[in-house]
Each structure stands twice: as structure tokens, then as C-alpha cells.
Amino acid sequence: MTLKVALAAVVCLVGWAYVAIIKPPPAKVCGTPGGPPVTSPRVRLSDGRHLAYKEEGVPKENAKYKIITMHGYASSKEFNLIFSQKLIDDLQIYLLSFDRAGYGDSDPNPKRSVKSEAFDIQELADILKIGSKFYVIGVSMGGYSAWSCLKYIPHRLSGAALVVPVVNFWWPSVPTSLYKETLGSLTFQDQLAIRVSHYAPWLYYWWLTQKWFPTFSIGQPNSPLFSYSDHEAFKNMLSIIGSKKLTNDKARQQGDYESLVRDMITGYGNWEFDPTEIANPFPNNEGSVHIWQGFDDKIIPYQLNRHISEKLPWVRYHEIPDSGHLLAFKGNNSDVILQELVLG
Numbered sequence: 055m056t057l058k059v060a061l062a063a064v065v066c067l068v069g070w071a072y073v074a075i076i077k078p079p080p081a082k083v084c085g086t087p088g089g090p091p092v093t094s095p096r097v098r099l100s101d102g103r104h105l106a107y108k109e110e111g112v113p114k115e116n117a118k119y120k121i122i123t124m125h126g127y128a129s130s131k132e133f134n135l136i137f138s139q140k141l142i143d144d145l146q147i148y149l150l151s152f153d154r155a156g157y158g159d160s161d162p163n164p165k166r167s168v169k170s171e172a173f174d175i176q177e178l179a180d181i182l183k184i185g186s187k188f189y190v191i192g193v194s195m196g197g198y199s200a201w202s203c204l205k206y207i208p209h210r211l212s213g214a215a216l217v218v219p220v221v222n223f224w225w226p227s228v229p230t231s232l233y234k235e236t237l238g239s240l241t242f243q244d245q246l247a248i249r250v251s252h253y254a255p256w257l258y259y260w261w262l263t264q265k266w267f268p269t270f271s272i273g274q275p276n277s278p279l280f281s282y283s284d285h286e287a288f289k290n291m292l293s294i295i296g297s298k299k300l301t302n303d304k305a306r307q308q309g310d311y312e313s314l315v316r317d318m319i320t321g322y323g324n325w326e327f328d329p330t331e332i333a334n335p336f337p338n339n340e341g342s343v344h345i346w347q348g349f350d351d352k353i354i355p356y357q358l359n360r361h362i363s364e365k366l367p368w369v370r371y372h373e374i375p376d377s378g379h380l381l382a383f384k385g386n387n388s389d390v391i392l393q394e395l396v397l398g
């Protein structure tokens with residue numbers, strides 16, 4: 055009897071804890087009552103979701119190169135790579151950026167996966183009629199969107215650049231020793247957050263938002279993420295973007311669950327494929343694929359991107375010494391990345 059009562063009490067407690075603490079609040083979907091207003095142009099995808107986008111550079115009708123950029127974690131189409139106007143004009147580049155599902159003004163995708171990214175990008179490109187082929191540049195967490203394109207829509211690509219792309223410690227091709235070495239090289243708080251997102255995705259919203267233990271460092275003030283060599287890049291980024299824009303960014307306006315949490319549990323979850331299985335998208339050298347990695351990156355250990363590049367001889371691997379996760383904001387690196395992609 056006592057056992058039954060105790061058991062019932064435990065069940066009630068767990069139920070209460072789930073509803074009160076662990077269950078994420080509902081999303082504040084853009085354009086719905088109680089949600090933020092829609093302030094960007096959007097396309098409607100075949101499953102009814104909207105994707106918000108931003109077009110820059112020369113008009114697509116006149117462009118020589120069409121490029122779609124995919125932003126990182128806790129980010130949006132407003133806060134992406136920064137290219138010089140001169141390079142855009144000289145090379146006649148059309149740039150298309152979009153809020154990945156659940157970020158900014160784009161509807162959440164409860165079925166978000168690594169795979170769904172490629173098809174979001176393909177549909178966006180087709181609705182905007184940018185042509186049969188385009189380049190993609192994925193930054194950090196947006197790296198999984200770029201891998202998705204290489205896996206599922208290689209025939210649509212003119213080339214791809216993966217800039218400080220996310221690595222998944224549970225890719226089957228990663229040897230145990232490398233898994234231990236690389237995951238162990240992160241700060242303890244980031245290791246823990248990444249493990250929770252992988253092994254207990256249902257708990258991750260609580261883990262991210264609780265105040266008892268240090269949680270995932272990106273998106274937190276004073277993140278230990280940035281290495282010493284990133285300080286110059288960080289200042290450079292602030293001076294171009296402006297710190298006001300950084301703090302007022304609408305990336306997370308629909309709630310942390312649909313943006314940060316879904317992104318994290320997708321990037322560090324179990325993928326539908328391992329990047330080392332991907333076939334060369336350009337067997338006749340009609341395009342190129344680049345990985346840009348900082349040797350000092352404190353969140354994306356260089357050893358894993360180096361490992362993937364060694365397995366994929368068609369990847370051009372650029373490992374930059376004295377650079378961390380913000381390498382794209384150092385000096386003219388963004389321009390170098392862009393120029394290598396289209397001319398290299």
C-alpha cells in the first residue's frame with residue numbers, strides 16, 4: 055500500500071515537473087494573435103510554412119553568381135556574413151539570405167531536421183525564381199544546412215562553402231578516440247549542454263533556460279566561446295553591424311524553443327547521413343566545396359572538420375591559424391571566402 059502511494063506520488067511529481075518546468079511554452083508565431091508582426095517579405099512553402107528572406111547585391115536577373123547564405127545559431131538573415139560592396143559589384147553577385155525555420159519571421163517547423171533544410175532552400179530558390187543552380191554558404195550551425203544541400207540537392211548547386219561549420223560528435227565515421235578528444239576539449243558547460251541536447255532533447259529547453267548551472271555558452275553574455283584571437287574579429291563585427299542591432303535582433307522573437315532548441319537538437323542529434331558518405335557533387339570540377347575552419351575555434355574543434363576533409367578529397371579545406379569561431383569577421387576573410395567560392 056505504502057509502495058503504491060509512494061509510486062503514485064512520484065508519478066504525480068514527474069507529471070507536475072514536466073508541465074511546470076520542462077515543457078516549453080507555446081511559440082509566439084509571427085503574424086498570429088499575440089505573436090510579433092511580420093516585418094519581412096516571406097514565401098509560402100508547399101507545407102504551408104512561411105520563410106522570411108532578404109535579397110541584396112545586384113538584381114538576380116543581371117547577376118553572374120547567385121548565392122544563398124545560411125545563418126548560424128541564435129542568428130538570423132539580418133546578421134550574417136558581411137561582404138564588401140566593391141566585391142559584390144565587381145563580381146555581380148546576388149545574395150539571398152533567409153531566416154531558418156523558427157528564427158526571425160520564419161514559421162517554426164516542428165518536423166525540422168537536417169534533411170528538411172535542403173528542401174526549404176530549394177523551394178525558396180524556386181519560388182523566387184533564382185534559377186536552376188546556385189551557390190550556398192553555411193555559417194556555423196548553418197553548416198548542417200549546407201551539408202544537407204550537398205547530400206540531397208547536389209544537382210542544384212554551383213558550389214558550397216561551409217564556414218566554421220558545426221560538427222556532430224556522433225557521426226558514425228568519428229572514431230571513439232577522436233570523439234573523446236574533441237568533445238573533451240570544449241568547456242565543461244558546453245560539453246554538458248551538447249550532451250543533454252543529444253541524449254535528452256526533451257530536457258534541453260529546461261537545461262538551456264535554467265539558472266542553476268552554466269548552460270550552453272553561445273548566446274550568453276560574456277561567452278567563453280571566443281578565443282583570444284577572436285577579439286579583433288568581435289570588435290570588427292560590432293563596428294560593422296553595431297551592438298544595438300546585435301541586441302535588438304529578432305532572431306529569437308518566436309521563443310527559444312522553436313529557434314535555439316530545435317536548432318541545437320537537430321545539429322547535435324542523430325543525422326540522416328554521415329558527411330563522409332556524400333558523393334563528389336562536382337566530378338568534372340564544375341564547382342568547388344570549401345570548409346573554412348579556425349585552428350583556435352573553441353566550439354568547433356578543428357580536428358573533426360580536418361577528419362571529414364581527409365575522408366572527402368573533393369573538399370578544399372582551409373584551416374586558418376590564429377583564428378577562432380569568428381574567423382569570417384577577421385580582416386577581409388568574408389571577401390576571401392566569397393571569392394574562393396565563385397572564382398577558386
Ligand SMILES: *[C@@H]1O[C@H](CO)[C@@H](O)[C@H](O)[C@H]1NC(C)=O
Pocket residue numbers: 386389390393
Ligand atoms: C584581402 O586582403 C589581402 C591582403 O590585404 C589582399 O591581398 C587580398 O587581395 C584581399 N582579398 C580580397 C578578396 O579582398
